[in-house]
Amino acid sequence: MSQESTSAAADIAKAAKAAFEASQLIDSSEKVKALREIRKELEADKDAILEANRADLEAAQKEVDAGRMSSSLLKRLDLNKGDKWDSMLQGITDVANLPDPNGIVSYASELDDGLELYRVSCPIGVLLVIFEARPEVVVNIASLAIKSGNAAILKGGKESNETTKLLSKAIQTALSKTQISSNYIQAIQTRAEVSAILQLDQYIDLVIPRGSNSLVRNIQNNTRIPVMGHADGLCSVYIDASADAKKAVRVAVDSKVDYPAACNAAETLILHESVLPTIWPDVAKALLAADVKLLCDPPSLAVLRALSPAPPSLSTHVEPSTPESYTTEHLSLTLSVLTVPSLSAAISHINAHSSHHTDCIVTEDEAASSTFCRGVDSAGTFVNASTRFADGFRYGFGTEVGISTGRIHARGPVGLDGLVTYKYMLRSKGEQGHVVGEFGTGEGKKQYKHRRIDASAVPF
């Protein structure tokens, strides 16, 4: 990597840390004001931003024509498609209206008379967020970062460089009208800058990569900074012995078909062997009717091949599975099907093969629900509900940074709560202050009292 990009990256990272530290004493209302200013600035710059977006689209079209880019990626670039522009602006207002996640006390205790301890939520610091093509993510993440009190450095896909440049410029112009430094949100354009910033753990507190498993692993391999990965979703639906047939059909179809390219779509259907002759044929017919291709293990395949009349797409849409079928995130209308002899076999299969994202049981049995939800080691364990519900908006967080596939700090859909940490504030109101040397087991020593304090905010 060049000396130049290393030095430029260090300047960006230092400026972000300085902007973060300077923001610690700024009032919550100023963050709301900043978000309003950003919306105004974007509205004022709309024509120029959409023109830059057209330039990105034209360049991308050439890549698609040359076979070097998928047309689905091209579609994601378009900021003027449908209500995307308006939704992006509305998202800023929605985030502004959410409660401030900072300053909330989660533990408070009087350690001694007049010695009060508060565990209180506070921002993490400087975030480095790396994401793919969709340019509106710049605005989404900037809104979440500002609201949660974190500075952010953003790196979007290179396909949207022209658009993200103008979006970032608008955000910085808006910030310059507030008490928050315009360096609070910075955009970078190159991989060399990312590589350089990944080395700067003295300035960057958390890396959030949104993309493939290989992107996340590559970043984890190249930094000491904590990584909150948003990677693949290999989700499954298990149809239990006690499943209701109608629920099984509805949940299996919705989990697979509602949006197959999403990380919370189901990739594997697991069948208790007792439902093979009863529920499986109806589920299979419904999936085939929705154009789903089924990769079946021998027992589930045998049932379909024995159906009379045969489903119309049996020859085109039903195939034997391979061991790889059960570790593949299809992201399309393909579903792997596996038969198991028991609930515990289903749980073991999921724990060994799923990506610990979201897994669902269809059952009428309360004990099976409980066992599945506790035994499956995933961020989401669902009963009779589509895996597609795993989403920050649906969970009620207003919006989300993404869906964390890590287990540390924040798991599953990450909203504002996932972008804060906590600190401990300790205050002595004692006449002589408080010192540790006075406590202990010897004669005349004080004992800790540890009386819970009922407080939702720090009283000083």
Place this chain on the structure above:
Amino acid sequence: MSQESTSAAADIAKAAKAAFEASQLIDSSEKVKALREIRKELEADKDAILEANRADLEAAQKEVDAGRMSSSLLKRLDLNKGDKWDSMLQGITDVANLPDPNGIVSYASELDDGLELYRVSCPIGVLLVIFEARPEVVVNIASLAIKSGNAAILKGGKESNETTKLLSKAIQTALSKTQISSNYIQAIQTRAEVSAILQLDQYIDLVIPRGSNSLVRNIQNNTRIPVMGHADGLCSVYIDASADAKKAVRVAVDSKVDYPAACNAAETLILHESVLPTIWPDVAKALLAADVKLLCDPPSLAVLRALSPAPPSLSTHVEPSTPESYTTEHLSLTLSVLTVPSLSAAISHINAHSSHHTDCIVTEDEAASSTFCRGVDSAGTFVNASTRFADGFRYGFGTEVGISTGRIHARGPVGLDGLVTYKYMLRSKGEQGHVVGEFGTGEGKKQYKHRRIDASAVPF
């Protein structure tokens, strides 16, 4: 690294993950039983364990005699010193009696009629804990891991290998009398095994290194697994313009002198320039009387040199500071002293130089308290209280894994709460289950309701 240690490490890691998964459905009472069995087993094996400990001590004594080990390290090895053995056993009972940190609901919402979402605490998975000499840490960490529902692989200092082998054996024997797998707690002995296990992110969920900054950084550089570092403490005490003189003396002395080798001892004293002629002489005299060596900046040095009569140890215990003084964790009776013109200069210095562990302000001014506690970006921000209070036992957590100097997941003293994560459980009680396709903005589509549910535990 040899093929052999890589393969042995993989077996250990796999066995730990299997033990963790098998434990998911085991009742909380069984964990308490396991802790009681461990205490019994240790009591039964006391003679053999102390004999192994004597062997470690004899080997260590030779290292000390040869000048290859410090005598303070030797002292930490001794399991039979004072009430250490009894404290270790009592610690097991104390942890057993703490509330289970799992199964606690922190967010519950009805997304739609009959569609209930619960965010519930659950174990992280498999922990790899790397620590230094003190052999009783094996028992402390094993107790915390079992109580919090995490499997653990432990690597102690090589100086205590004989002792930790027998401690681990006793723990495994005790576990074999319960439903919990004896592989739940495993000990490893070599650095080669650590290196191999650091590559196994499919089995290990969190690494907890307790030691120096360089140990923590070295591990961060060599693994994709999240690291919760317990590294240096460069803590400071700031004496504000409005400080009470008596509190300043007490807090400064206790923070430095109570236990200078601890990570929560103060290393830097920061003086508002207005207290140089008023409070500083008394603080300096008290520190010098406690045998503290002062590394002073020019203004604080000038005041001490002008004192009449001169403090007796002025010539031996007072020296000019260097820039390095303010980035050094002395871990001894040495304290760096700096003068600043303002509260905000103190905050800037701390944010730039401290290790974000624990920092204290001595002040009578409520606004200064508030500014300091919010502006200083450390895990602990204290008012008129010694930095030495930063400790899991003192905070009321019963015990601690250590004091995290990271900002992600758990910060400051880490108790049982820091060893759990959460998962989302979603249950449909609807007659047809719940699917995402029914929700949206079109005609006949349902809207999310997001009604808060008042629940402290999952009702199924």
